[in-house]
Amino acid sequence: MRVSFVSDSDAWGGAEVWLTHHLRRAGGCGATASLVCTEPVAAGFARVGVERAVVPLSRHAAAAPATRAALGAQRPDVVVVNLVDPASNAAAVAAALDVAPTVGVLHLVGDTRRGEERAALAALYRRMAGVLSPSTQGREQLLADLGLDPARVHVVPNGADVPPDPAGPAGNAVPRIGALGRLTAQKGFDVLLAALRRLDVPFDAVVGGAGRDGEALRVAAAGLPVGFPGWVDDVRGFLAGLDVFVLSSRIEALPLVLLEAMAEGLPCVATDVGEVRRAVGEDAVVVPVEDPGALAAALRGLLADPARRAELGARARARAVRELDAGLMAARTFRVLSAVAAAPR
Numbered sequence: 001m002r003v004s005f006v007s008d009s010d011a012w013g014g015a016e017v018w019l020t021h022h023l024r025r026a027g028g029c030g031a032t033a034s035l036v037c038t039e040p041v042a043a044g045f046a047r048v049g050v051e052r053a054v055v056p057l058s059r060h061a062a063a064a065p066a067t068r069a070a071l072g073a074q075r076p077d078v079v080v081v082n083l084v085d086p087a088s089n090a091a092a093v094a095a096a097l098d099v100a101p102t103v104g105v106l107h108l109v110g111d112t113r114r115g116e117e118r119a120a121l122a123a124l125y126r127r128m129a130g131v132l133s134p135s136t137q138g139r140e141q142l143l144a145d146l147g148l149d150p151a152r153v154h155v156v157p158n159g160a161d162v163p164p165d166p167a168g169p170a171g172n173a174v175p176r177i178g179a180l181g182r183l184t185a186q187k188g189f190d191v192l193l194a195a196l197r198r199l200d201v202p203f204d205a206v207v208g209g210a211g212r213d214g215e216a217l218r219v220a221a222a223g224l225p226v227g228f229p230g231w232v233d234d235v236r237g238f239l240a241g242l243d244v245f246v247l248s249s250r251i252e253a254l255p256l257v258l259l260e261a262m263a264e265g266l267p268c269v270a271t272d273v274g275e276v277r278r279a280v281g282e283d284a285v286v287v288p289v290e291d292p293g294a295l296a297a298a299l300r301g302l303l304a305d306p307a308r309r310a311e312l313g314a315r316a317r318a319r320a321v322r323e324l325d326a327g328l329m330a331a332r333t334f335r336v337l338s339a340v341a342a343a344p345r
Contacts, residue, residue, distance in 0.1 A: 001338060002077045003032070004099075005081075008064070009038060018107065020045065021161070023048045023050050029334035036067055040057060053070035060088050061091045064091040076099065081102060081105070084107065085109075087117075104131045134254045135254055137275070159325050160320065169243045171243070176243050176244075178206050180208040183210060187250075189248060195248075196226065198293065201303045205226045206238075207227070209231065258270055261316075262283070268312075272289060273289060
């Protein structure tokens with residue numbers, strides 16, 4: 001089975017990490033993978049080691065002729081299109097549908113438009129052989145807003161690499177809180193900073209990542225013991241320096257960075273977004289979205305109790321090994337793709 005993956009994105013993020021996991025595991029799942037990606041994310045895929053074509057960004061465009069031509073040259077049995085949100089990658093989807101049966105991967109819920117625009121989007125999605133989502137929330141939006149056939153919409157939970165040598169809490173003399181992601185409003189780092197201002201126990205903090213809100217966040221952090229190291233290439237190295245990991249997002253499905261932190265054996269505090277509560281169970285602290293008081297209370301409890309940090313981190317690691325491995329995610333995805341490739345056209 002030849003599978004071409006499409007990344008029509010203007011910035012590297014969790015959706016691109018998802019795609020990397022599948023590209024690396026395709027051979028073990030009975031597939032030969034190739035990639036069509038846009039210029040802004042091409043460098044991130046350079047070390048994956050699959051056939052790759054780099055094309056101009058077509059997100060929000062009316063058509064994607066370069067994507068269509070690149071996919072045609074790869075001659076796939078199935079095309080998988082990463083969907084940044086429900087509507088913005090329509091041109092890439094249309095290009096893929098011209099080449100082979102197409103499966104979309106909706107990473108985040110979002111705007112499905114209104115009126116004639118929604119009708120056109122629904123017609124495009126109904127032409128796809130299937131749509132995957134890492135969350136039940138994403139599946140429900142596709143069914144409710146776009147009227148898709150329930151049999152063609154699949155929930156495949158996200159997974160992360162589970163290292164054999166987890167770092168665990170760093171054991172810093174002053175506990176270090178860490179967060180990682182694009183510096184945009186979606187990630188809720190402004191809420192995290194508001195929570196940190198309420199803490200009355202010793203800590204320092206680091207927020208890794210880059211994005212359009214970086215300067216505003218640095219201004220908002222004035223007077224706090226918070227560092228902003230910028231783009232993080234070595235995620236494991238970043239996590240290894242932490243005692244507590246925080247996910248403060250406003251919108252997510254099931255963020256890979258949270259799963260990566262759990263796989264390293266870090267105690268985690270996360271907002272109640274997407275599939276987070278279902279995925280982490282009692283093995284992380286889950287707090288309401290946009291509630292700096294609740295976030296501060298959860299952090300205060302962990303910062304003051306090293307034994308609880310160690311115990312929660314061990315439980316997080318055990319859950320990651322048991323349920324959140326990227327190999328499980330990839331196997332589930334490629335089972336769906338195999339069924340699509342085998343179906344009569």
